[in-house]
Amino acid sequence: MKLELRTNPLRQVRAEEKVPGVIYGRKIAPKPIQVAYKDIMKMYRQFGTSMTFHVDLEGEEHQVYIKELQLNPIKRTDIVHFDLQKVTAEDTISADISIVLNGKDPVEARGLIVQLVSQTVLAEYSPGAGVTSFQVDVSELDEGDVLRVKDIKLPEGVKLVDDPEKMIVNVTVPAMEEEPADDDEEAIEGEDDEDVEVEAIKQKSEE
Numbered sequence: 318m319k320l321e322l323r324t325n326p327l328r329q330v331r332a333e334e335k336v337p338g339v340i341y342g343r344k345i346a347p348k349p350i351q352v353a354y355k356d357i358m359k360m361y362r363q364f365g366t367s368m369t370f371h372v373d374l375e376g377e378e379h380q381v382y383i384k385e386l387q388l389n390p391i392k393r394t395d396i397v398h399f400d401l402q403k404v405t406a407e408d409t410i411s412a413d414i415s416i417v418l419n420g421k422d423p424v425e426a427r428g429l430i431v432q433l434v435s436q437t438v439l440a441e442y443s444p445g446a447g448v449t450s451f452q453v454d455v456s457e458l459d460e461g462d463v464l465r466v467k468d469i470k471l472p473e474g475v476k477l478v479d480d481p482e483k484m485i486v487n488v489t490v491p492a493m494e495e496e497p498a499d500d501d502e503e504a505i506e507g508e509d510d511e512d513v514e515v516e517a518i519k520q521k522s523e524e
Contacts, residue, residue, distance in 0.1 A: 318356050318357075318371075318372045319356075319372070320340065320374040320401075321335075321350060321351050321352065322348060322349065322350060323337055323338075323350055323351040324349075330351050331397075335352060335353055335354060336353075336354050336357050336397070337349065337350070337398055338350050338352065338357075338400060338401060339399075340400075341400070341402060342379075342401075342402045342403030342404060343405055345379065348374070350401070354396070357396055358396065360383065361386065361396070364382065364449065365450070366382070366383045366384070366412065367382065367412040367413075367440075367447045368382060368447040368448065368449055369381060369382045369445055369447065370382070372401065379401075379403045380405070380444055381402060381404065382402060382404065382410065382412075382444075382447070383399060384400040384401065384402040385400040386399050404444045406444060408443070409441055409442070409443060410442055410444060410447060411439065411440070411441050412439070413437035413439055413440075414437060414438055414449075414450060415437050415450040415451070416435065416450070416453055416485055417453065418431065418433060418453055419452055419453065419454050419456070420454050420455050420456025420457075421456075423456050424455060424458055424488065428490065429459070429460055429488050429489065429490060430488065430490065430491060431455055431458070431486065431488055432489065433486060434484045434485055435479075435483060435484065438451060438466055438469065438479050438483075439479045440475050440476065440477050441478055442475045442476065446472070446473070448472055448475060451469050451470075453469065453485070455488075459488060460488055460489070462487070462488045463484050463486065463487045464486040464487075465481065465482055465483060466479045466481050466482070466483045466485060467481035467482065468485075469485070
């Protein structure tokens with residue numbers, strides 16, 4: 318992806334269908350940049366906020382990853398600003414990796430609930446070894462089963478930082494609401510009638 322140094326006001330940059338951003342990191346001073354909206358969207362869809370890719374700035378190549386995205390608060394699919402962090406082969410990247418569940422349908426077809434307890438897991442890896450998400454298969458789970466961080470299958474070069482015993486998925490049954498028995502309803506109604514009668518007698522005695 319080719320980056321441009323940003324010199325124009327933000328309003329003009331966005332009017333040209335470009336997104337303002339900043340690049341920083343080891344061996345590079347922070348620089349304001351801009352890029353075509355379609356290009357940053359393509360990089361985000363392909364690499365997310367965890368995998369590295371290469372960009373060109375003023376004829377010099379940098380290995381970066383999307384450190385942060387700012388989205389339009391009204392239209393959440395619109396990127397209004399982005400941060401790129403440059404990395405080198407000596408760096409270690411720490412990022413929260415999303416959990417994606419596969420195989421929920423056959424489990425939920427049996428009347429069970431598959432609950433994703435943790436949306437992300439913190440991982441460390443060298444540049445070029447990251448993943449956009451952890452794919453977790455839940456198709457064989459049954460009532461009461463749980464999956465923990467230690468159950469995630471890791472690609473080569475990725476190490477988990479979170480507690481291995483941290484729960485990420487559990488399977489439960491829907492809670493059943495108990496309806497009051499007819500006898501209980503009659504008892505409640507009887508108590509209400511009795512209270513009304515006592516109150517009426519009390520008022521007559523006071524008269």
